[in-house]
Amino acid sequence: MKTTRLLILGLVGLLSVSFGLSLANDPRPASGEERSWRTAARHSSGIAPDPVQLADTAIVQVYAAPTYGWRGYFAVHPWIIYKRAGDTAYTRFDVIGWGGANVVRRNYALPDGLWFGAMPAVLVDHRGAHVEAMIDDIEAAIARYPHADEYRSYPGPNSNTFLAHIGREVPALRLDLPANAIGKDYRPASRPLGLSPSGSGVQLSLLGLLGLSVGVQEGIEFNLLGLNFGVDFNRPALRLPAIGRVGLDDAASSDGATGERR
Numbered sequence: 001m002k003t004t005r006l007l008i009l010g011l012v013g014l015l016s017v018s019f020g021l022s023l024a025n026d027p028r029p030a031s032g033e034e035r036s037w038r039t040a041a042r043h044s045s046g047i048a049p050d051p052v053q054l055a056d057t058a059i060v061q062v063y064a065a066p067t068y069g070w071r072g073y074f075a076v077h078p079w080i081i082y083k084r085a086g087d088t089a090y091t092r093f094d095v096i097g098w099g100g101a102n103v104v105r106r107n108y109a110l111p112d113g114l115w116f117g118a119m120p121a122v123l124v125d126h127r128g129a130h131v132e133a134m135i136d137d138i139e140a141a142i143a144r145y146p147h148a149d150e151y152r153s154y155p156g157p158n159s160n161t162f163l164a165h166i167g168r169e170v171p172a173l174r175l176d177l178p179a180n181a182i183g184k185d186y187r188p189a190s191r192p193l194g195l196s197p198s199g200s201g202v203q204l205s206l207l208g209l210l211g212l213s214v215g216v217q218e219g220i221e222f223n224l225l226g227l228n229f230g231v232d233f234n235r236p237a238l239r240l241p242a243i244g245r246v247g248l249d250d251a252a253s254s255d256g257a258t259g260e261r262r
Contacts, residue, residue, distance in 0.1 A: 025243065037068055040116035047122060048081065048112035051088050058085045058131035060138065062124035062163065062175055065115035071153075072118055074242050075182040078163040080124075081111040082135050093142055095162040097151040104148045104162065124175055125253040134172050141169035155208035155226050156186025164197035171199030174252035176217040178244030179228035185211055217250075 049059060060082040066072030079094030090111040095103045112120060126134060145165050147157035160183035167175035177184045177197050184197045186208035196203040201215020211223040213230075221230030221239050230239035237247020 037116055040068070041114045042109060042116070043114060044110050045112045045114055045119055047120065048090065049127075051083050051090055054127075055088050056085055057127050058129065058135065059083050059090075060124065060126045060131050060134055060173070061112075061122060062173070063112065063120035064123055064178065064181065065120035066118040068116040068118075075160075075180055076178065076244065077115055077159050078123070078177065078181060079159070080138065080163065080166060082131075082138060084132060084135055085129070093162075095151065095157075095159040097153060097158065102148050103151045104142065104145060122251050123177070124173055125251060126173070126255075128254065128256045130254070130256075134170060137170045137172070138166060141166045144169065154182060156183035158183040158186070160184040161186045161208075167197045168195045168199045171195075174198065174200070174217055176232075176234075176250050176252065179221065179230065179239040180242055180244040182226050183208060185213065185223050185226075185228070187211075217252075 047063070048061065051059070060080070062078060062080045064076040064078040067075050067077045077094070079092055081090040081092045083090045092107050092109065092111050094105060094108060096105045096108055097103060114120070145162060147161060150157060152158060160177060160181040163175065163181070164177060164184040167173055167177065175198050185203065185205045187194065187203070187205045189207055192206055193202070193204050195201070196213040196215035196218050198215050198217035200217045201213060203211060203213040205211030205213075205223060208223065209225055213221045213223070217234055219230055219232035219234060219239065221228050227241040228239060229241070232239055232245070232247065232250060235248040235250040237245050237250065239245060
C-alpha cells in the first residue's frame with residue numbers, strides 16, 4: 001500500500017512538473033493576442049534550408065509544432081518535407097483531420113510554416129546523396145499508411161500516428177517523436193506488438209492507451225492513457241507528457257554521401 005501511494009505521488013509530481021514546464025514554454029503567439037485558426041500566422045519560420053541554393057542536395061526534414069489552441073499545452077503536430085537533388089522546392093506531407101476523406105495531405109501548408117501561430121522544431125535533418133534512397137522509402141511508406149481514411153485526435157490514428165508509421169518503415173530516419181506526440185503509440189487491437197515508432201526497437205501498445213516502448217532512439221518509455229513517461233539514454237533526457245523532453249536535444253541529422261552524422 002505504501003509503495004502504491006509513493007508511485008501515485010511520484011506520477012502526480014511528474015505530471016505537475018511537466019505541465020508547469022509546458023505552461024512556461026507557452027506555445028501561443030508572443031503578442032498575446034487571442035488566436036483564431038482563421039487569422040493565425042502560417043508564414044514561413046525560416047528554418048528550412050533554401051531549396052534553390054541547395055538545388056543539388058537531397059534533403060529530408062521532420063518538424064513538430066504545438067497543436068492549435070489549448071491542446072498545444074499537451075501535444076504536437078508533426079510533418080515531413082523532402083526534396084530530391086535537382087528539385088528547387090520541397091514536398092510536404094502531414095495528416096489533417098478536417099476537409100476531406102483522405103486525411104493524408106500533400107503540400108497542405110508551407111514546408112516550414114508556423115502551425116497556426118506556433119513555431120516548429122526540427123526533429124530530423126538529413127542531407128546528401130544517401131537521402132535519395134531514403135525518399136524512395138518515405139514515399140512507399142506514405143502510400144502504405146493504413147489509416148488514410150480515418151482520424152481521431154485521441155488516442156489515434158492522427159498526425160503523430162502517421163509520422164510514427166513512416167519512422168517504423170524508414171528506420172534510417174532515426175525519428176524520435178517526443179513524448180507529447182500523442183497518437184504515436186496508437187496500434188490497432190489486432191496488432192499490439194511491433195516496432196517502436198523509430199523503427200529501432202520494440203513496442204507493446206493497446207490502442208495507444210497503455211504500453212511500453214524500448215528502442216535505441218526512444219530509450220524506455222511507458223504509456224498510460226496517452227501520457228508518456230520515460231528515459232532516453234541515447235541523448236540523455238527525461239521523456240515527459242505535455243513538455244515532451246527535458247534534457248539534451250535529440251534531433252537526428254546526417255550529411256554527405258555516406259550519411260555521416262553532423
